[in-house]
Amino acid sequence: MIVEIKGYSAHVRDMDRNRYCEELNRETFLQGLGFRVVSFAYDDVASRPELCITLLRILLSRYGTVQASSPLDRADKEIILLACQLARPIRPKDVEVNLDLNSRTAVRYLKSLCSKGWFQPIASAKGIKTMQYRLEQRNLDDFGW
Structure with missing residues (x-):
């Protein structure tokens, strides 16, 4: 490149x-x-260096390596890429719309990525339900994303 x-x-x-x-x-x-x-x-x-860094990470994500301990499938990678593009906490609705998935599947993928350490759930204001998921920056840094 x-x-x-x-x-x-x-x-x-x-x-x-x-x-x-x-x-x-x-x-x-x-x-x-x-x-x-x-x-x-x-x-x-x-x-606006943060914009350039985000765009480079999106481009480089196509070439990133995957840890053997927590393999990512194509949908996982697409969700991580989407979170990078949005540059904000991601919602299940974002995953539904952008990856053309149903709501249960979107939530299942996001929970799986949480268990793999890629996302951190963010509870609603009342603390009852998870409404958003924050991408863990340290994972992107570990992979050069």
Whole structure:
């Protein structure tokens, strides 16, 4: 993977049609060689680094390794990826809608991920029912996500 940080002036404002074509051809050539080219705006890196980190984690999650002690199936990975994309505690309804699952299956997956240490349940204000699940950051750090 190639990660580029592009400044506005050097890559957009000062670019004529010929340089624009060359830039696109260069990226296509690199992708043809098997590299994935990921570009970030310098302004985002400087002023919103948390956004860039989250986006990189989402991209890198496709290449993450899995611990032998707590294997993750495809749905588990998709739920973790969804939680990264949402960047907030996830609700069973989020899992239902985004993975096209019924409510019981969504809750079952979330509880399973809690038992594997990936999520922490968050109780409702009355403390009676679990309404949301918080992704455990330490797991993402352990896997480089």
